[in-house]
Amino acid sequence: MRxxxxxxxxxxxxxxxxxxxxxxxxxxxxxxxxxxxxxxxGECGACTIIMDGLTVNSCLVLAPEADGTVIETIEGEAVAGxxxxxxxxxxxxxxxxxxxxxxxxxxxxxxxxxxxxxxTVREIQEAIEGNFCRCTGYQQIIEAVQEVxxxxxxxxxxxxx
Amino acid sequence: xxxxxxxxxxxxxxxxxxxxxxxxKLSGAAYYTGDLRFPGMLFxxxxxxxxxxxxxxxxxxxxxxxxxxxxxxxxxxxxxxxxGLYLVDKYVLARDVVRHFGEAVAAVAAETPEIAxxxxxxxxxxxxxxxxxxxxxxxxxxxxxxxxxxLGSYDYVKEVFSPVxxxxxxxLSKYRKGDVDKAFAEADLVVEREYTNPSVQHVPMETHVxxxxxxxxxxxxLWTSAQSPFTVRNLFCHxxxxxxxxxxxxxxxxGGGFGGKAGIHLEPLACSLSRAAGGRPVKIxxxxxxxxxxxxxxxxxxxxxxxxxxxxxxxxxxxxxxxxDAGAYADYAVNVTRASGYSAAGPYEIPAAxxxxxxxYTNKPFGTAYRGFGHVEFSWGTERHMxxxxxxxxxxxLEFRKRNALRPGxxxxxxxxxxxxxxxxxxxMETVAKAIGYGEELTPEWQQRELETxxxxxxxxxxxxxxxxxxxxTGTAVVLRMNEDGTVIANLSLTEIGAGTYTSLAQIIAxxxxxxxxxxxxxxxxxTDRDPYDWQTVASKGLMLCGNAAIxxxxxxxxxxxxxxxxxLRANHCDLDHDADRIFVRHNxxxxxxxxxxxxxxxxxxxNGIGGPLVGVGRYIAQxxxxxxxxxxxxxxxxxxxxxxxxxxxxxxxxxxEYDVLKVASAFDVGKAINPSAVRGQIIGGMIQGLGTAMCxxxxxxxxxxxxxxxxxxxxxxTSLDMPAxxxxxxxxxxxxxxxxxxxxxxxxxxxxxxxALGNAIQDACGADLTKMPIRAEDVWRALETAGPLLESSAxxxxxxxxxxxxx
Ligand code: FES
Ligand code: FES
Numbered sequence: 001m002r003x004x005x006x007x008x009x010x011x012x013x014x015x016x017x018x019x020x021x022x023x024x025x026x027x028x029x030x031x032x033x034x035x036x037x038x039x040x041x042g043e044c045g046a047c048t049i050i051m052d053g054l055t056v057n058s059c060l061v062l063a064p065e066a067d068g069t070v071i072e073t074i075e076g077e078a079v080a081g082x083x084x085x086x087x088x089x090x091x092x093x094x095x096x097x098x099x100x101x102x103x104x105x106x107x108x109x110x111x112x113x114x115x116x117x118x119x120t121v122r123e124i125q126e127a128i129e130g131n132f133c134r135c136t137g138y139q140q141i142i143e144a145v146q147e148v149x150x151x152x153x154x155x156x157x158x159x160x161x
Numbered sequence: 162x163x164x165x166x167x168x169x170x171x172x173x174x175x176x177x178x179x180x181x182x183x184x185x186k187l188s189g190a191a192y193y194t195g196d197l198r199f200p201g202m203l204f205x206x207x208x209x210x211x212x213x214x215x216x217x218x219x220x221x222x223x224x225x226x227x228x229x230x231x232x233x234x235x236x237x238x239x240x241x242x243x244x245g246l247y248l249v250d251k252y253v254l255a256r257d258v259v260r261h262f263g264e265a266v267a268a269v270a271a272e273t274p275e276i277a278x279x280x281x282x283x284x285x286x287x288x289x290x291x292x293x294x295x296x297x298x299x300x301x302x303x304x305x306x307x308x309x310x311x312l313g314s315y316d317y318v319k320e321v322f323s324p325v326x327x328x329x330x331x332x333l334s335k336y337r338k339g340d341v342d343k344a345f346a347e348a349d350l351v352v353e354r355e356y357t358n359p360s361v362q363h364v365p366m367e368t369h370v371x372x373x374x375x376x377x378x379x380x381x382x383l384w385t386s387a388q389s390p391f392t393v394r395n396l397f398c399h400x401x402x403x404x405x406x407x408x409x410x411x412x413x414x415x416g417g418g419f420g421g422k423a424g425i426h427l428e429p430l431a432c433s434l435s436r437a438a439g440g441r442p443v444k445i446x447x448x449x450x451x452x453x454x455x456x457x458x459x460x461x462x463x464x465x466x467x468x469x470x471x472x473x474x475x476x477x478x479x480x481x482x483x484x485x486d487a488g489a490y491a492d493y494a495v496n497v498t499r500a501s502g503y504s505a506a507g508p509y510e511i512p513a514a515x516x517x518x519x520x521x522y523t524n525k526p527f528g529t530a531y532r533g534f535g536h537v538e539f540s541w542g543t544e545r546h547m548x549x550x551x552x553x554x555x556x557x558x559l560e561f562r563k564r565n566a567l568r569p570g571x572x573x574x575x576x577x578x579x580x581x582x583x584x585x586x587x588x589x590m591e592t593v594a595k596a597i598g599y600g601e602e603l604t605p606e607w608q609q610r611e612l613e614t615x616x617x618x619x620x621x622x623x624x625x626x627x628x629x630x631x632x633x634x635t636g637t638a639v640v641l642r643m644n645e646d647g648t649v650i651a652n653l654s655l656t657e658i659g660a661g662t663y664t665s666l667a668q669i670i671a672x673x674x675x676x677x678x679x680x681x682x683x684x685x686x687x688x689t690d691r692d693p694y695d696w697q698t699v700a701s702k703g704l705m706l707c708g709n710a711a712i713x714x715x716x717x718x719x720x721x722x723x724x725x726x727x728x729x730l731r732a733n734h735c736d737l738d739h740d741a742d743r744i745f746v747r748h749n750x751x752x753x754x755x756x757x758x759x760x761x762x763x764x765x766x767x768x769n770g771i772g773g774p775l776v777g778v779g780r781y782i783a784q785x786x787x788x789x790x791x792x793x794x795x796x797x798x799x800x801x802x803x804x805x806x807x808x809x810x811x812x813x814x815x816x817x818x819e820y821d822v823l824k825v826a827s828a829f830d831v832g833k834a835i836n837p838s839a840v841r842g843q844i845i846g847g848m849i850q851g852l853g854t855a856m857c858x859x860x861x862x863x864x865x866x867x868x869x870x871x872x873x874x875x876x877x878x879x880t881s882l883d884m885p886a887x888x889x890x891x892x893x894x895x896x897x898x899x900x901x902x903x904x905x906x907x908x909x910x911x912x913x914x915x916x917x918a919l920g921n922a923i924q925d926a927c928g929a930d931l932t933k934m935p936i937r938a939e940d941v942w943r944a945l946e947t948a949g950p951l952l953e954s955s956a957x958x959x960x961x962x963x964x965x966x967x968x969x
Contacts, residue, residue, distance in 0.1 A: 019275075033196035034189020036416070038366045039449040043873035046366055074189035087187045091179050094838045097846060098659030099186025100193065100366040100416030125881040132873070134366050134417050135659045137849030138881040139888055140842055155177055158837035158844075159891035161592040161828055 003067045007032065008076025016063045022056075023047045025063035026073060034074035034103045038132065045131035048104035049073050055111045057130075074103035077110070086110060089144035093155060097135035105131050109145055118149050165896070165903065166672075173671040173678050174902045177838030180664045181678075182414075182657055182685050191414040191685075194386040195370045195446050202372065203232050205434050205445040206277035208267040208284050209455060210259035213293035213524040213866025214306075217257055217286060220267060225280035230272040233437035234280065237266065240433055244400045246392075246424050248317040248324060248331060248491040250309055251527075253400075253429045259288070260308055260489035261526050262867050263454025270434040270443045293524035293866040297463055297484040300329040300521050308489055308522035320788050321632075322495050331487055332495035332520040334502040336574050336794030339513030344478030348469030352553055355465045356542030358916075358934040359859035360458040360486065363531055364878050367416020369456050370446040373431030377440050381408045383428050388418040388656050389697035390687045396425040397432070412687040418658035419850070420530030423699045424492055426456055453526070453871035458860060460494045460520075460528025460535075461486035464542035474556045474564050478513035481505055483539060487520045488527035495520045497528065500630030501535030503575050503789065503798050507543045507914075508586040508626035509562070510571040516794070524866050530699055532847065534630045536913040537854060541934050544623040544917025548924065558921065559594055559622045563587055566624065567804075576795045579802075581895075584830035584905075586624050586804035588893045593808030594622045596826035596889050616812045618823075619926025624806045625914035628799030629702035629906065633786030635800075637703075638693035639710040641670065641718045643775035647742070647756040649676065649718075651683045651711065654695035655703040660908045661839035662703050668835055669708045669901050673715035676741050693778075701906030702800060704835065708901030710779040718777025722759050725772040729754050729763050784899065801897050801905045805829035807848070809885075809918040815927040818942030821886075822852065822919065828891035829910055833903035837892070840907060844890040847911030853879040855916040859935050 004013045007030065016025045023040075026032045026049070035058060038046030042060040049058045050072035077084050083091065086106060096102050105128060112119070112127035119127065124145050125138070133141065146152035168175055185191040222234045237256035243249050255266045267284050271277035294300045294308060305328075309315070313326020322332045345351060371385040381403070387393050390410040398405050415422065427445045435443040447456055463484040469477040483502065487494035502518035531537070551561035566587050571579040594600070599620050603611070607618060629635075640652040651670055657663040663683040671678040695707070719739070726744035727734045730752050738747045745753035754763070762772045789796035810824040827844050834840045857877045861869045870876040896903030920931045929944035 027196075028198075032189070033192070036193070036367070037195070038368075039873060041449065041872065044366065044449075074187075078188045083184065083187060090187055091183045094177070094180060094661070094842045096180065096183045096186050097661065097842060098366065098415065098417040099183070099191055102186050103189050106187065125884065129880045129882050132364075132366060132878060132880065134364050134419070134850065134878065135846050136842060137845040137847075137879075137888075138884055139845045139849075140838075142881070155838060156841070158177070158834060158841040159592075159596075159828075159889060160834075161588060161891045161893045 001064050003063055005066055005069055005071055007071045008073060018064055020063040021059050022061040022063050022066045023058035025066065026058060032073050032075050036100055036103060045108065046101055046104050048107050048131060050107055050111050055108050072107065074106060077106055086148050089148040093140045093144040093147065095136060095141040095144040101131060101133040105133065105141060113149065118151065171672060173668045174835050175833065177836055178664065178668060178678060180661055180839065181667050181683060182663060193367055193414045193416050194372060194384050195367065197372060197384055197413065199372065199442040201441045203270040203272060203438055203441050203443045204274040204277050205268055205270045205431060205443050206274065206281045207265045207451070207455060208281045208286065210255065210262060210264045210266055212259055212288050212290050213262045213295070214291045215259050215288035216291060217255065217259065217266060218289050219287040221285040222267065224283040225269055228276060228280045228283060230276040231269060231280045232441065233270040233434045235268050235433055235437055242400050242429065244396060244425055244429055246396065246492055247322055247495050248315055250315050251490040253433060261524055263526055264489065265430070265455060268430055268434060270438050294329065295523055295525060295862065295866050297486040297521040297523055300523050301519060305329060308524060321499065323791055329522040330519055331491040331522050332498050334499040334518045334794065335792060336502050336514060336516040338574055339478065341478045341480060341513045341515045344513040345469045348477050349472040350553060351467065351469050352550055353467035354546060354549065354932065355463065356545055356932050358462045358538040358541055360461045360525065360528065361531065361854050361858050362453050362458045362876065363419040363421035365417030365419060365421060368447040368449060368452045369422060369427050371427040371431040372442050372444045373428060373435050374442040375432045375436035375440060379403065379407050381432055383432065384411045384413060385428055386415050386422055387412055388415070388423045388658055388699060390654055390656065390689045391694055392697050393425050393428055394689050397428060400429055410689045412656050414685055415656055415658045419532045420534065420699060421457065423530045423697055450871045454868050457492055457527045457529035459531035459538070460488065460497060462538040464539055466542055466546045468546065468550055470550055470554065472554055474554055474561050476509065476511055476565050479506065479511045481516045483518040485518065485520045486523055486525065488523055488525040490527040491520060492527050493530040494528040496630060497530065497535040501539050503794055504536060504627060505539055505543065506574050507540065508567050508624045508804055509565040510567055511574065514574055516574070525862065526868065532850065532909045533627065533912045534700065534909065536625065536627045537851060537916065540625055540914040541916040544914050545920050545932065548621070548921040557600070559590065559599060562590060562622070562624055574794065575789060575798055577797055577799060582898050583802055584804040584895050585893055586626065586806065589804055589806035589828040589830055590622055590624050592828040592891050592893065593806045593826040597808035597810050597824055599808060615816065616814050617926040619811050619813060619922040619924065620809065621918050621921035621925055622806060622808045623914040623918040623921065625910060626802050626804050627910055627913060628802050629700035631696065631700045631702055633788060633798065634782060635696050635702065635706065636780065636782035637695040637706045637710050638778065638780045639707060639714040640693050641714045641777040643718065643756065643760040645760050647760055648680045648682065649674065651681065652692045653707055654687050654692045655707050656687055656698040657685050658698060660843060661836065664839060665704055665835040666707055666711055670711050670715055672902065673712045674719065675739065701803065701908040701910065704904055704906050705800065705900050706781050706783065708904060710781040712779065712901055713781060714777040714779030717779060718775055721777065722756065722775055725759050725763050726754050728771060801900065803829060803831065803905050803907055803910050805910045807915050807918040809922045811919065811922040811926055813923055813926040813941065815945065817938060818945060819938040820923060820941060823885060824887040825885045826889040826891065827911055828893060829907050830893040830895050831907045832897035832900050832905040833894055834892050835902065835904050840892060841890045843908055844911045845888055847909065848915055849879050849884065851912035851915035852883065855919040855935060856883065857935050857937060
C-alpha cells in the first residue's frame with residue numbers, strides 16, 4: 001500500500017508491500033539504513049525508533065501501521081551536520097564501540113529524557129534495558145547520559161595502580 | 162621498546178582522546194555490510210538440518226528451481242569444496258551426511274528474501290537419522306560413532322596439530338614439565354575435580370552477513386562482516402583453487418566480532434550462489450537463530466584437574482585433561498585447544514605438569530574463536546580449583562594465589578622464563594583486593610543488611626593471564642601516505658570491529674610523527690587489493706604488531722621527508738629536526754621546509770621536482786617465537802603475557818540461591834595504556850560479557866542434539882539491569898620492552914576468569930560449591946541442597962549448615 005509518513009521532519013509517500021515491517025520500509029524503502037536489525041523478533045532493541053513520540057521496535061511494526069505517523073530515526077539526530085548534545089556525550093565518553101546498537105540506544109535515551117530529564121542511574125538502566133549492547137557493558141553509555149543531564153562533568157578515569 | 166618516551170614528553174599517547182570512528186556510527190552514516198545494496202543483488206536463504214546426525218537420502222530441488230524469481234539453487238552435490246582453517250574438514254554445504262543441528266544442506270538465491278525463503282521451503286530433503294555422539298567423553302571412547310570417518314585423510318597444518326584418524330580426536334596437544342609422578346608421591350594433599358562449560362554464542366549485535374560476487378572470468382569480490390580479510394581471501398583461494406589476484410575482499414564497518422567472525426564463514430556459499438546465478442551479487446545475512454547454529458559458537462569444555470600441594474600452600478604438580486567439545490568441525494577449536502593448553506596453569510608457577518588437551522568432534526554446532534580463546538572456559542575450572550585448594554589447606558585463597566603467582570625467574574609450562582618486564586600479576590591482584598575491601602570486616606551497615614535480609618556477602622579475587630594465540634611468525638605491515646596538505650592516511654588490515662584499536666594506532670602514528678592526531682586518518686574499511694597484509698584481527702595482538710609496524714612506517718616516512726629536506730635545505734640529515742608542520746635545521750630554525758611542500762615531491766621555483774610522494778612502509782613480525790614440541794609442548798609461543806585480576810563482591814540469598822553482583826574491580830598490566838578511555842571500555846565491556854557467560858548464557862540441547870535455545874528469550878545476554886552496582890577498572894603499567902610505547906594488548910583479557918570470580922564469591926558467601934557454568938539462581942540453590950561434587954581430598958568445604966551458622 002501507499003504509506004505516508006513524516007520522518008525526521010520530512011514527508012514521504014511511498015508504496016510498500018503490506019507484509020513489510022517498518023524497519024524494512026525505513027531501510028529499503030526510504031534508504032535510512034542507520035536503523036539496524038539485530039534479531040527481527042523484538043528481543044534486542046537494535047531497531048528502536050520513535051513513532052508518534054514513543055519508542056517502538058520497528059521490526060515488530062508493520063509498515064502499513066506506520067501510515068500517517070511521525071517518526072524519528074537516527075538520521076535526524078545531528079542537525080545541520082552538528083552532533084546533538086546526546087551524541088556529543090556518547091562521543092566523549094567512549095559510549096560507542098562497534099556502533100551497531102548505537103542508533104537505537106540514542107533514540108531510546110532521547111525519548112526517555114523527554115519524560116525524565118534528570119534520571120537516576122537505575123532509571124537510565126531501566127530505560128535502556130531493552131537495548132542490548134554486546135560491546136560496552138553499558139557503563140560508558142550511562143556516564144554519557146549523566147553528562148548530558150548535567151549530573152556529571154568530565155570523563156570517568158581509568159585507575160592507575 | 163619501540164619509542165620509550167617518558168610519559169611527560171608524550172603528547173598523544175596515554176590520553177583518552179575521542180575515538181576516530183564514532184561520529185559516523187553515532188549519526189547512522191557508517192555503512193555495515195548489511196546496509197549495502199548493489200545493482201542486481203540477489204538474496205540467499207539456507208535450508209538447514211533438523212537433525213544432529215543423518216544421512217541425506219534424497220534432495221529434490223525441482224519445485225524450488227521452478228519458482229519464478231529464483232536464480233540459483235545449490236546442494237552439497239553441486240559443491241565438492243571443503244574449507245578449513247587448520248584442518249580442512251567442512252563442505253560448503255553438507256554432502257551425504259549432516260553432522261550437526263542447523264547445518265546447511267541447500268541454499269537458494271532469489272530476487273527477494275521472500276522468494277528465497279519460499280524456495281527453501283519447497284526443497285524436499287529425506288533424512289535417515291543416525292545416532293549422534295553428543296558427549297565429548299563418550300566420543301573419545303573406543304567404538305564411538307565417528308563424526309568424520311575420513312579424518313585420517315584430511316589435510317591439516319602438520320607442524321602444529323595432531324589429529325588422530327579413526328577417532329573423534331581432531332587434535333591432541335600435550336604439555337609436559339618436570340617429574341609429575343614424583344611430585345604426587347611427595348604431596349601433602351591431592352585434590353582432583355572436574356569443571357564444565359557449555360558452548361556459548363558470541364552474539365555480535367550484527368549477525369554474519371556477506372555479499373559475494375563471482376563474476377564471469379573468475380573475478381571474485383566479497384563485501385563481508387569479517388575480522389580477517391586476508392584469511393578470508395587465503396582460505397577462499399585454497400578452497401576454490403584460485404589465485405590470490407582473483408579474489409578481492411572488502412570489509413565495511415563491522416558490528417562486533419568477538420572471534421566469531423575471525424575465520425571464513427558465509428563467503429564461499431555467497432560466491433558459489435553468485436557463480437550459479439551468472440555473476441549477480443548475492444547477499445546472505447544470518448538470522449539471529451542461524452547465528453546460534455549455522456554459524457559457530459564457543460566450544461564446550463570438560464576440564465579435569467588434579468593437583469598435588471603442600472600443607473603450607475605450594476603447588477607441586479598439576480595434571481589436567483581437557484576435553485574440548487568442538488562440535489562437528491574443527492575450525493579454530495584445534496588451536497583453542499593448543500593455546501589454552503600452554504596457558505592452562507594460569508598465572509601461577511606449576512613446577513611439574515602433565516596436560517592433555519583434546520579437541521573432540523561431536524554432532525553439535527561447531528566451536529570457533531571467542532574473546533579469550535579458551536581462557537574464559539578453562540579459567541572457570543582453574544580459578545575455582547585454586548580456591549578449592551586454598552580452602553582444603555585452610556589458607557586464604559588470595560594468599561594462596563600470591564604464593565604461587567608467576568614472578569621473575571618463574572618458568573612457564575612451555576619452558577619460558579618470566580622476567581621483570583613480563584608484567585606483574587601480584588600487583589593486579591593486590592589492586593583489586595584493595596578496591597573491594599578483600600579481607601576486611603564488613604562495615605556495620607552491611608552487617609546490619611545481612612541480618613535484615615538474610616542475604617550473605619561474599620568476596621573473591623582471581624587472577625589471569627593470556628598471550629596472543631597466533632602462528633610464531635605472525636607479521637603485519639602498515640603503509641603511511643602523506644596527502645598534499647600534510648595530512649596522513651594509514652593503510653593496514655587489522656579490522657576495527659569495535660575495540661578501538663584504530664584510534665590507538667592513530668595516536669601511536671601521531672606520536673611517532675609528532676603530528677596532531679587530527680592529521681591522521683585510519684580508514685575503517687579494508688580492501689585486500691589496496692591494503693597491506695595482516696594475518697587476522699584476533700588474539701589481542703593487533704595493537705602490538707600493528708603499533709610497531711606503524712612506528713616503523715612513521716620513521717620510514719620521516720626518513721624520506723628528511724632526505725628531501727636535506728637536499729632542499731642543503732643540510733646534513735643529522736642536523737635536521739621537525740615539528741608538526743615543517744622540517745628545519747636545528748641550529749638555524751628559520752632554514753625550513755614545510756611538510757606540505759614535500760608531501761607529493763618537492764618542486765623548485767623553476768619547476769624542477771625531486772623526491773616524489775611521501776610513503777612510509779613499516780613491517781613487523783613476531784620475534785623469536787617457535788612452534789611447540791608435539792610430545793612435550795616445550796617452546797616459545799607467547800609474544801607477551803598480559804596479566805590481570807578481578808575482585809568481585811556478591812550478595813547471595815542462601816535459601817533461594819538468588820544473587821546480585823554488587824561490585825567488580827578489574828586490573829590489567831597493559832604495559833602502557835595508549836588510550837585510557839578505550840582501555841577502560843575494553844575492561845568493562847569484556848567483564849560484562851564475561852558475566853553473561855558466568856550468569857546465564859549457554860547452549861542447551863535435547864537428547865537428540867537439537868539446540869533448544871537459539872534466541873534471546875531462552876539464551877539471555879546481560880542487559881543494563883544486570884550490571885554490577887559498582888565497577889572499577891585499573892591498569893598496572895609494567896612496560897613491554899618490545900611493545901609500541903610499552904603497550905601490550907588487553908582486548909580479550911577482561912572476559913577471562915570472571916566466571917571463577919563469581920563462583921568463588923558465591924562460595925565465600927554461602928558455601929555453594931559450584932563446578933558448572935553458568936551459575937543461575939537454581940544452580941546455587943541446587944549446590945546448597947546437594948552435597949559437594951566429587952572431591953578426593955581432606956578438604957573441608959563449608960556447607961550450607963556452616964553457612965547458616967556463620968558468625969561475623
Ligand atoms: S531487531 Fe527489532 S528488536 Fe531486535
Ligand atoms: S557498541 Fe557494539 S553492540 Fe553496542
